[in-house]
Each structure stands twice: as C-alpha cells, then as structure tokens.
Amino acid sequence: MAAVVEPITGRYVRVDIGGVTHRVYVEQAGSGVPLLCLHTAGADTRQFRGVMNDDEVLNQCRVVTFDLPWHGKSSPPAGWHDTTYQLTASRYSEIVVAIIDALDLDRPIVMGCSIGGREVLYLAADHADRIGGVIGLQSGGHVDPYYDTEWLNRPDVHGGLVCAGVVSGLISPTAPDSERWETLWHYMQGGPGVFQGDLYFYKIDGDVRDRLAAIDTDRCPVFLLTGEYDYSCTPDDTLGVRKSVVGSHATIMSGLGHFPMSEDYERFGTYFRSTLTAALAERERLLDGGEPA
C-alpha cells in the first residue's frame, strides 16, 4: 500500500491560562467555518482523527482540536509537580476562550464530548457571543459518582490500565475492535491523576443544571448527540438537557457509546454529518441576523 499523508497538521500555541503560560498542542485540518472539538476526560485530540480525515467535513470546516493542558502533547505548566490537577468549570471555559482568541477563530461551532459535551453547555450559557453554536456529544447536566475515583490515581494500581478498565464498557459492544482498542490506548497513556482531575469537573464542580435555563438557542444553537450504550451520560441525561434548553435538538444514536467519534467513526459519521449541516445552517442564520429555522 502506498503511504498516505493525512490532512492533519499539528502546532504548539503558547497561551496564558490563569496567569501561567501553557504550551498547548493544536491540530487543524480543512478550511471554512471553524469547528472546534473538545476531547473527553483523560484523553486527547486523537479522538477526532475520524472527523479530521472526513473529506465531507473538511470541505466545509476548518476543524481545530487541542489537547487540554496535562493531556496528550500539552505538558502541564512549569511547577506541576507541586500541584494536584483539578479541572474546574471556570478554568475549562477560560481555556477554550483562550484558544479561540489565540487562533482567531470567528464564531466557531464548538463540538465537545463527555466533559467537552458538558463544557459546550457552559459556553452556550456564558459565551454565546463568542461562538456560532454547539454540538454536544454525550452531554448531560450532571453525573453523580458511581465508583470511587481514588482508584484512578494510586501508586499500587497501574493508572493506564485502571483508567482503560473503567471506561471500556462505555464503548458500544458493536464497535470495531481496532477503534475500540485505540480509544482505550488513549486512556492507557494519560498522566497520573489527570483522568481523576478531569472527573472533578464532570462529577463535582461542573454541575451545569442551574445554567441551562440561561441558554438562548436563538443566540447559540444547541445540538445534542448521544450514544445509546453510554451509562455515564445516559440518553435520559441528554433528553433532560433537551427539555431544559428550549429550542435544542437531541438525537439518540444506536450502536454507539460514550466515545462515538473515536469508537466507530463510520457509524457516528452518519449522525454527525447531518447534524453538522444543520448546525452550519443555524450559524449562518445567526450571523445574518435571521430568524431561527
């Protein structure tokens, strides 16, 4: 087989977050309307490799994704060894806005999964003027802890193996082995305490339920896609968000779990592309100052 050079390029961006310089790894592909993608807890940009190799998407969008600080190729900032990593709701929004500013993204559609799917709801509520709509994958308002996350970060348990073990069942049983195990590999590569620190946002600090009523879908269109096998953010959780956010759209995806874009892109793409088309139309309407469809 001839070698294939993918359309994805990677760069590092130095941004100020919380008064500290962070060196953030950013990947981009395609051209057009900016589509900013936010990965799940304890993972990195590679989850969007399917999106960033989809010609139909790349012909319409400049797809941008970045590794959150402490994840993937975004090393923690200097002095990290004296701190405990904990992602908060305010910090997460600060990071996303800093990336939008740094890359000069004009009203991007922001698509996030899991913690990213939660974060896009904060963005829709608090930063509608900076974005052009959101696509929430596995978006829920809140998740109560259902296992002790201390197991994710202790020296007598292999962090990579336990993180992958905890999330393995969130993938649909129908997912192809190759994508299932790549998705788990990302979890096996996380730094110590990083997945646990992200879950602080997901399960403790980032309860967005009381912010949902502030979302105005005339100012920021909201689309929700959730896989049926996700027991972390369940279809019912997503339908609860839809009920609270007037004018939002929700689709439950069959044969998919918590990592739809990474665990089975072929199946996810059938849902995603039509949702993206609708989101692009809504963004255009929004920027033209028209009435919602």
Next chain:
Amino acid sequence: MTTLADRLRSLYTLDDRTVESGRYVSTTLLIDAGAERALVTIDAGRVTSVTDAASRVMPGWQFALRAPADEWEAFWAATPRPGSHDLFALLRRKQLRVEGDLHPFMSNLLYFKALLALPRAA
C-alpha cells in the same frame, strides 16, 4: 433452568492471552446472584475452581460481586441491552455491589471484565 454453576463453567475457558494479562491475579471471589452464590478461585490468572458457596460451611473470599439473579441473566445475554452490557453499567444503575478487598478487582479490571463476560459467549 441454567444454574449459576452452569453459567460459570465457561470461566475455565479463559484464553491464554487474557490469562497472561492476569498472571498477578491469585484470589477467591464470590459471585452472589441472590439465591445462588459461587466461589471462583484463580491462580496466576487461571481459574482453578468454581464451587457452590452454599456447599461450604465457612466460605471465604477476598471480594464479592453481588447483583440480583435477573441482572446477571441480562448481563450474560448473548447481546446484552444497553445498561446491562458491562459491570460498571450495573454499578451505575446501583444493581451491582462490589464488596471486600477491591484491590485485585480494580487493579485487574480489564482482566475481570473479560473473565466475567465469558458466560455470555457460552
């Protein structure tokens, strides 16, 4: 009717690759399905015995997995429905309780998930 012991006979068929991944696992765990309970003993990743816990005068184990019988049945369906397809899905729905010394279970989670899914294929 398929008994718990019948179901768990498939644990002896764990493939070599998964046995290798569990080479540091030597333990006895209790599978509690309500009326029926079984003790599973593992030596260096290989299941060496599956016995009816009721047949023991003083059954001992390092950790226990407890769920109602119908939840185990749904978990072991050939094509489990969403919410019954993983041990942690049962945990999320508060249908599974994991008790005792959890260290062997949590430090070998992928191993135990593969092991306890075997009755599904059987």
